[in-house]
Amino acid sequence: MRITLERSNLLKSLNHVHRVVERRNTIPILSNVLLKAEGAALDMKATDLDLEITESTAAMVEQAGATTVPAHLLYEIVRKLPDGSEVLLAVNPDGGTMTVASGRSKFSLQCLPQSDFPDLTAGSFSHSFKMKASDFKMLIDRTQFAISTEETRYYLNGIFLHTIEASGALKLRAVATDGHRLARADVDAPPGSEGMPGIIIPRKTVGELQKLIDNPDLIIGIEISDSKIRLSIGSVVLTSKLIDGTFPDYQRVIPQANDKEMRVDCQTFARAVDRVSTISSERGRAVKLALADGQLMLTVNNPDSGSATEEVAVGYESDAMEIGFNAKYLLDITAQLSGEDAIFLLADAGSPTLIRDTAGADALYVLMPMRV
The missing domain is CATH 3.10.150.10 (DNA Polymerase III, subunit A, domain 2)
Structure with a gap:
């Protein structure tokens, strides 16, 4: 693999994906970001096995290929490079290291094989629909503060998203509670969301979504199954496992x-x-x-x-x-x-x-x- 790309584009994409990577990992490959160059783009992927983010950015690809390198280390290197510079990423012939070069700076990072990188995206989604980013952001912004942090009541550690008939119309509703307070927000249900299963989106995923939805004018794609949710936000695709539990009957309180x-x-x-x-x-x-x-x-x-x-x-x-x-x-x-x-x-x-x-x-x- 040998590619050249703008530092600003690389940094923006790395900023989105590296946050998913936990600082401490017992599995070395989970500390890495997967880099895959083909066509005229570089695809990046990071995961913690519960949450996965992929993003594509434009690049000049001299030689296609793929590898994985430490995510936080690569992010810090690119962050400290001068504004407006170009970055060369090249996997060395032995495949065990990757060179990151820009101007007079040159770094060599240890690689792990891409074949070891886990894939979270397997499986099909039963429901898919599109909605305004501003509507989805409103749902999570208005409710996320009430998410419980008590690990024993794990089924409260997220936002409950479901459809419900209210005021004679079908609504997409978000609810969060920690037992002391409850927050509920509704928007008109988008076409395609009818009959979707009620799902609990985990707290960490909600936090990432708040950072990723930075353009309220976007239309985002949402795909849902019983165990996963996938959101397409511009060039970013976020896939997350859902909390496997039953949200309590909030209507009673x-x-x-x-x-x-x-x-x-x-x-x-x-x-x-x-x-x-x-x-x-x-x-x-x-x-x-x-x-x-x-x-x-x-x-x-x-x-x-x-x-x-x-x-x-x-x-x-x-x-x-x-x-x-x-x-x-x-x-x-x-x-x-x-x-x-x-x-x-x-x-x-x-x-x-x-x-x-x-x-x-x-x-x-x-x-x-x-x-x-």
């Missing part, structure tokens, strides 16, 4: 009869919560919301350092009540709201609260209270 409504300016409320929570020794400390007619009093008490209160004007006409929430969870949810106001639908101090966005009904949030 969404309150239907919360009759006390509080309407508050989203930015004002978020800033007030952020200010009073400064007194907490940790971000998870409860903030107390005391509601009376048209008025909200936020209070945080910390026996070690003192207390803080702040008053916020709200739209509230029900009975006076007090309820406590985790300050960080309140800030996570208000950060997702795009409307000017947030609507809190409350029942009592011990029941879950429903939070809606005035900008539209496509997302809702449920938050469990804390004792204060």
Whole structure:
């Protein structure tokens, strides 16, 4: 293999693929990126056996071929080369090393044979459809913060994606919960998604997708089977295993009869919560919301350092009540709201609260209270 390509193109592609590679690997080949040159392109592939990313970039191919080299090492070398330079990648005749040359810089990297590189893409997909990148990004952005990090409840370690009939139309819905809060977002179901299996996309895959979908105007291709999902985003193809588990019946925890409504300016409320929570020794400390007619009093008490209160004007006409929430969870949810106001639908101090966005009904949030 012998090819020449622009440093900027090589760096952009390596940036996409090298992130999948774990820093520590017991299997040496998994530390490597597969490079395959043919036609007028260089194809790169990296995997951790659960997630695989491939990308193609234009290159001048003098001699076709394939090899694998350490992913993070190659990325760091290319990152440190000067802007605008050209890079030569050439596998030496013995096949055991690859030369990376640019200007006066020259590196020799150890290779492992491409035949050892695992392939995750085997198998067929039962459903395939296309959708706007902006819609798919909205689904994951609005819900990913609620993904559980508790490994014992592995079936909550991702976003549950499924189709559902809502308001007389078929919707593609994303749901995430960690047992303390729940986030749900809907978009109109794209043609071809009807009857797709409900799937749980793992947390690491969601994180990669957020970085890869950098152009909201793209149309992305999605293919789904019972065990895998494949997304085609421009020149990048991401294939991931799905979480093999059953997502709980989230509908049961969404309150239907919360009759006390509080309407508050989203930015004002978020800033007030952020200010009073400064007194907490940790971000998870409860903030107390005391509601009376048209008025909200936020209070945080910390026996070690003192207390803080702040008053916020709200739209509230029900009975006076007090309820406590985790300050960080309140800030996570208000950060997702795009409307000017947030609507809190409350029942009592011990029941879950429903939070809606005035900008539209496509997302809702449920938050469990804390004792204060």
